[in-house]
Amino acid sequence: LARGVTEPDLKGRHVVVSAGGTREPLDPVRFLGNRSSGKQGYALARTAAARGARVTLVSANTGLPEPAGVDVVPVGTAVQLREAILKAASDADVVVMAAAVADFRPATYAAGKIKKKDGEDPEPIVLVRNPDILAEISTDRARPGQVIVGFAAETDDVLANGRKKLERKGCDLLVVNEVGERKTFGSEENEAVVLGADGSETPVPHGPKEALAETVWDLVARRLG
Ligand code: CTP
Ligand code: CA
Secondary structure: OOOOOOOOOOOOOEEEEEEEEOOEEEEOOEEEOOOOOOHHHHHHHHHHHHOOOEEEEEEEOOOOOOOOOOEEEEEOOHHHHHHHHHHHHOOOOEEEEOOEOOOEEEOOOOOOOOOOOOOOOOOOOOEEEOOOHHHHHHHOOOOOOOEEEEEEEEOOOHHHHHHHHHHHHOOOEEEEEEOEOOEOOOOOEEEEEEEEOOOOEEEEEEEEHHHHHHHHHHHHHHHHO
16 A cells, blocks of 8 residues: 555444553552553554544543544443443454553452551552453454454563463454563554464564554454455
C-alpha cells in the first residue's frame, strides 16, 4: 500500500480492541494499577476504523479522547474488562488484547477508606488471581475463524518468552515488545516483533504506534481470508 492510501480491507468486519490498564481497588480512594497509557490500543482502534471496520474499543482508565467512529466501552477492573470483552467478542471477527490486565487483585475491598492505626504496622495486602481473558477467549472461541491477537511486554529473553506465551495463551498472533525504564510506556513510539502461531516472525522497526497497528491489521486481514 502506498503511504497515506487506506484500503478498506476490514470493511464489514467487527473488531474488538482492549486498551489501557486495569485498576484494582483496595478501598474507595486507592487502587493497584500499571503504567499502560492506552496509546497503542487507541492507535489500533483508529487504524481499524480507517480500514473500514466496525470497532468496539474496551477502554480501561486511559483518559484519552474518544476516537471518531469508534464504539467506546469504558471499564475499570479486570473483571469488568472480561465482561465487556466476552460480550463484544460474541459477534467479532477479531479481538486484540492490547490492554494491560492486572494479574492479581486485592482479595478484599474495604467499603470505607482504610485508616492508619497509631503505633500499628499496616495489614498486608492479600492478592488473588484475576481471570486470564486472552487465554479464555482463545481456548473457547466465540466464532470459528475468529482471529485473536495478544500483546506481551517482556524485559528479558524477549523472543523465547514471547514464543512460550503465544503457545500458553493459544492466540493467533502475539505482539512482543521489549520494555525497560525508557521504552514503550506512555511513549508515542514502539518497536516489536509479531509472532504467529504458524511460526512466523514479523519484526516491526522503531516507529509510531500507528505503524505497528497497520502491521497488525495487515497480518490479521491475511488470516481473515
Ligand atoms: N491478559 C489477559 N488477562 C490477564 C492477563 C493478561 O487477557 N489476566 C492478556 C494481555 O491483555 C496481553 C496478554 O494477555 O494481551 C499477555 O499479557 P502478559 O501480562 O504479558 O501475560 P501473562 O500471562 O500475564 O504473563 P506474565 O506473568 O509475564 O505477566
Ligand atoms: Ca501479566
